[in-house]
Amino acid sequence: xxxxxxxxxxxxxxxxxxxLALLGVFLALGGAAALTMEHYGHAITGMNNQVVxxxxxxxxxxxxxAASGALNVASIASVFGKSFYKPLAPLSGLxxxxxxxxxxxxxxxxxxxxxxxxxxxxxxxxxxxxxxNIILYTGFIAVVYVYLWMMMxxxxxxxxxxxxxxxxxxxxxxxxxxxxIFGFLVARSAYDTALMAPMFIIMxxxxxxxxxxxxxxxxxxxxxxxxxxxxxxxxxSLLGTFVAAVLLIVAIYHLTNLYITQKHxxxxxxxxxxGVYTALFWVGQVFIGGVLxxxxxxxxxxxxxxxxxxxxxxxxxxxxxxxxxxxxxxGQVLPLEMFPGFDVxxxxxxxxxxxxxxxxxxxxxxxxxVAIAGLVVSVGVKILRFLPxxxxxxxxxxxxxxxxxxx
Amino acid sequence: MSEHQExxxxxxxxxxxxxxxxxxxxxxxxxxxxxxxxxxxxxxSPAEGASNYQRWGLLIDTNKCRTGCDDCVSACKKxxxxxxxxxxxxxxxxxIRKVDLKEHHTGREVSLPMMCxxxxxxxxxxxxxxxxxxxxxxxxxxxxxxICIGCRYCMMACPYKARSFVHExxxxxxxxxxxxxxxxxxxxxxxxxxxxxxxxACVESCKEKAMTFGDLNDPKSxxxxxxxxxxxxxxxxxxxxxxxxxxxxI
Ligand code: SF4
Ligand code: SF4
Numbered sequence: 130x131x132x133x134x135x136x137x138x139x140x141x142x143x144x145x146x147x148x149l150a151l152l153g154v155f156l157a158l159g160g161a162a163a164l165t166m167e168h169y170g171h172a173i174t175g176m177n178n179q180v181v182x183x184x185x186x187x188x189x190x191x192x193x194x195a196a197s198g199a200l201n202v203a204s205i206a207s208v209f210g211k212s213f214y215k216p217l218a219p220l221s222g223l224x225x226x227x228x229x230x231x232x233x234x235x236x237x238x239x240x241x242x243x244x245x246x247x248x249x250x251x252x253x254x255x256x257x258x259x260x261x262n263i264i265l266y267t268g269f270i271a272v273v274y275v276y277l278w279m280m281m282x283x284x285x286x287x288x289x290x291x292x293x294x295x296x297x298x299x300x301x302x303x304x305x306x307x308x309x310i311f312g313f314l315v316a317r318s319a320y321d322t323a324l325m326a327p328m329f330i331i332m333x334x335x336x337x338x339x340x341x342x343x344x345x346x347x348x349x350x351x352x353x354x355x356x357x358x359x360x361x362x363x364x365x366s367l368l369g370t371f372v373a374a375v376l377l378i379v380a381i382y383h384l385t386n387l388y389i390t391q392k393h394x395x396x397x398x399x400x401x402x403x404g405v406y407t408a409l410f411w412v413g414q415v416f417i418g419g420v421l422x423x424x425x426x427x428x429x430x431x432x433x434x435x436x437x438x439x440x441x442x443x444x445x446x447x448x449x450x451x452x453x454x455x456x457x458x459x460g461q462v463l464p465l466e467m468f469p470g471f472d473v474x475x476x477x478x479x480x481x482x483x484x485x486x487x488x489x490x491x492x493x494x495x496x497x498x499v500a501i502a503g504l505v506v507s508v509g510v511k512i513l514r515f516l517p518x519x520x521x522x523x524x525x526x527x528x529x530x531x532x533x534x535x536x
Numbered sequence: 537m538s539e540h541q542e543x544x545x546x547x548x549x550x551x552x553x554x555x556x557x558x559x560x561x562x563x564x565x566x567x568x569x570x571x572x573x574x575x576x577x578x579x580x581s582p583a584e585g586a587s588n589y590q591r592w593g594l595l596i597d598t599n600k601c602r603t604g605c606d607d608c609v610s611a612c613k614k615x616x617x618x619x620x621x622x623x624x625x626x627x628x629x630x631x632i633r634k635v636d637l638k639e640h641h642t643g644r645e646v647s648l649p650m651m652c653x654x655x656x657x658x659x660x661x662x663x664x665x666x667x668x669x670x671x672x673x674x675x676x677x678x679x680x681x682x683i684c685i686g687c688r689y690c691m692m693a694c695p696y697k698a699r700s701f702v703h704e705x706x707x708x709x710x711x712x713x714x715x716x717x718x719x720x721x722x723x724x725x726x727x728x729x730x731x732x733x734x735x736x737a738c739v740e741s742c743k744e745k746a747m748t749f750g751d752l753n754d755p756k757s758x759x760x761x762x763x764x765x766x767x768x769x770x771x772x773x774x775x776x777x778x779x780x781x782x783x784x785x786i
Contacts, residue, residue: 170717172703177626181688181701241686241701241718249685252666259665259689313663315775316695465697467771468786471637471646477630477697479650484626 133216133524135281135514138352145351149507152500159497162490163238171241174491179483180461185239187453188495191336192232192502193266193307194329195449197300198337200225200273202364204300207280207293213363213526216517217345222277223509224344224502225300225337226270231502233266235494258309265303272299281514304330311456319395319460324382331378332449335371338364339422339445344506346439348516357522358433365438369426372445376419379452391466398463398482399455406459409451418448458485588673591656592725593752593780594739595759595768596648600746603647606634611741612651615726616713621704629700631723632738637786646786649738649747651723652677652698653771653779660690660699668720675752675780676725684719691720695772698722725780752780 138145166174176183202221206214237243253260276292279285308329311320342364349356383400386392397403399410425431425441462483464473473480510516517524609632613619618629632651638644654677661669661677668684671677679690679699691699699722706715712728715721726736730749734740739747750759762768768782 167718170704171701172623172627177624177703178628178630178691178700179626179697181691241688241720242684245683245685248666248683249687252668252683254661254664254667256662257665257689259663259687263665310689314692316659316693316772461692465695467650467696468635468637471639473635473637475633475635475650477633478626479633479635479697 133517133519135219135516136518137512137514138348138510138516140511142351145507145511148351149504152503152507155493155496155500156504158493159235159238159495159500162493162497163243166238166490166494167243173488175486175488176491177483177485179478180458180485182457182461183485184487184491185235185494186457187450188498189232189235189239190307190457191450191453192228192235192498194304194333194453195336195340196225196228196232196269196333197304197307197330198333198335199228199341200296200300201334201337202341203276203280204293204297207276207290208297210290216520216525217341217360217364219277219280219515220345220348220510221341222273222280222296223506223515224341226273226277227502227505227509228337228340229266229269230505231498231500234501235498238494238497239491258306258313262303262306262310265299265306269296269299269303272296300333301330304333311460316465317460317463318392318466319399319456319463322382322385324378324385328375328378328382331371331374332452335368335375335445336449338368338371339442339449342368342442343439343446345520346435348510349520352516354516355519355521355524357520357525358435359522359526360520361435361438365426365441368438368442368445369423372419372422372426376415376423379414379419394466395460395463399459403459403482406455406462409459410455413451414448414455416448417444418451422448461485586672586674586676586731588675589753590674591752591780592654592675592730593750593759593763593782594654594725594736595748595750595762595782595784597746597748598646598648598783598785600744601647601649601742602744602746603636603645605647605744607741607743608632608649608738608747609634611737612723615729615737616724617707617710617715618721621702621706623703627703629702629721631700631721648783648786650696650698651738651781652694652725653696653777653781654723654725656778656780658777659693659695659775663689663693665689672727676727676730677722678724678727679720679722681714681716681719681721686718686720688720695775695777 174183200221202214203218205211206218237246249263255261272292273296276289276296279288279292305326308326312322312325314320342361346356346361383396386396399406401407422441422444425437425444431437462485464478464480464482467473612632616631618631621628632649635648635650637646637648654675656675658669658671658677661671665687666683666685668680669677669690670680686701688701691701699720701720702715702717705717708715713724726734729736735749739749748759748762750757752760752763754760763782766784768784769786770779770782
């Protein structure tokens with residue numbers, strides 16, 4: 130295969146500046162939200178003493194999970210030796226770092242005492258999976274950084290595979306760790322399952338691939354570079370597989386829960402009479418995040434449509450956020466079962482489904498994290514050579530005679 | 537499980553405990569008169585660190601606890617300075633709350649106070665990333681408000697909803713009970729009183745004498761004797777957290 134040229138994007142066009150400005154606005158809004166929350170306390174948010182993790186966690190966990198999945202494209206190239214994906218690898222690494230940084234920023238700014246970040250870094254309780262995650266996240270950034278370096282600096286290219294394997298293993302552990310944050314909460318019946326970690330790994334693949342697809346299509350469209358359809362088609366078929374896998378594991382999760390009597394309450398709530406949570410599950414997670422993208426990825430009618438692929442990817446992202454909302458918030462609003470066989474009432478909402486309405490501050494904080502990820506990628510591709518000059522079919526794969534379809 | 541806990545769960549009296557009880561009597565004897573002692577054998581001087589000779593516990597007799605009464609809640613608010621929060625109800629701090637139960641088939645009603653159960657195997661301590669949540673040697677579970685970063689993972693992990701997050705600026709409490717926006721707090725078993733040999737405020741306030749405070753490790757204490765003689769219950773015993781708060785009559 131011939132050697133591909135990579136180059137920075139020019140980044141002087143009006144639309145590039147406009148795009149940065151737009152991200153900047155969301156960044157500013159997120160920053161303002163964080164400052165306001167710190168000043169007035171969490172009183173101004175929708176979070177309360179029943180639902181202690183709210184919208185910021187939905188965004189943060191989504192971004193962190195997606196970060197690990199975004200690295201998948203690079204892993205296919207260097208760990209599984211598929212040379213087709215090689216030119217796509219640098220962007221994959223950049224995206225992984227960007228998403229993780231965005232997610233971590235949201236997580237930290239949502240702390241009750243974000244000013245004590247230094248405490249979080251110096252006092253460790255090694256029994257805590259949360260503390261382990263802090264190490265896993267920072268380590269991930271370092272490992273991917275090295276991996277990118279090996280990949281992008283020609284004289285180190287020989288080490289790319291080793292670095293790739295390290296990054297690949299690290300990301301599996303990282304997602305397992307993130308899933309385990311919930312898996313360890315034995316007191317809450319929605320989370321108390323060994324399926325949490327594998328579910329998170331599969332979700333990460335779907336979310337990460339979707340975000341990768343949107344990013345690469347946007348980057349090549351906006352810079353006028355050539356992006357062959359074979360790249361899109363391959364990634365799209367990956368996306369389809371991952372989305373199907375998510376649906377499958379979600380089905381397994383709920384079916385096993387239905388088998389366990391103690392979990393019938395949770396299941397009835399999520400699947401049938403949980404109001405907004407039931408709607409988010411069926412409409413958001415299953416239909417928008419699962420069925421529709423599958424149709425767009427697999428149906429003949431959309432086979433040659435780039436737009437359909439972009440829409441499918443965006444749906445996966447929206448569905449993923451809905452899924453996070455159902456897992457994180459839906460898992461908390463249900464009353465903790467302390468007295469089986471009794472009706473429970475108290476002045477502290479025992480025995481009742483808790484209420485939660487996200488505030489604008491939380492929403493902006495979450496979107497601020499997305500903006501950070503967007504900025505890291507947008508600025509990254511301008512200052513370093515992440516993107517191949519051309520990803521035309523002939524450039525990436527000499528065996529491809531003609532594109533699978535027209536753009 | 538440590539040897540110590542095993543003995544305690546069996547309610548047996550080891551030689552070490554016996555010896556320690558003797559030592560505690562000696563310490564108690566030199567305490568200044570006028571300090572109320574829950575029982576001489578349990579006292580130790582405030583200068584002494586917490587020790588694992590004790591396992592402080594509470595026994596709540598729900599047969600005595602009156603529906604509608606919340607004297608223990610008021611006493612706790614007064615003692616520890618919470619309850620004046622200006623926020624929405626769901627955001628209010630709740631160190632101790634009254635819970636009313638009604639049995640499905642019989643309609644039998646039970647009322648009881650619920651607070652941190654001071655678990656011997658506390659999940660809040662296990663999950664806390666900074667170690668701000670900790671268990672003293674004598675079994676009291678506390679939050680170090682100077683290290684707590686307000687991540688609220690402990691609240692997610694607690695099966696009893698015993699912890700509260702402070703959502704707004706609060707007046708900093710007394711030196712023995714610092715409070716602060718953005719940190720988590722919960723029942724301390726009135727550790728500042730216990731260390732002086734007094735009972736927790738809720739126990740003192742209960743006119744029905746529904747709560748007994750004492751050392752579960754001291755076989756002579758009232759609580760240890762009642763726990764060994766009558767059927768008592770640990771809430772969510774299935775989780776095997778071995779809480780220090782036990783209930784009678786549910
Ligand atoms: S009751 Fe909750 S807060 Fe108290 S020790 Fe147990 S887990 Fe921790
Ligand atoms: S909120 Fe504070 S006490 Fe609770 S887990 Fe986080 S750091 Fe520990």
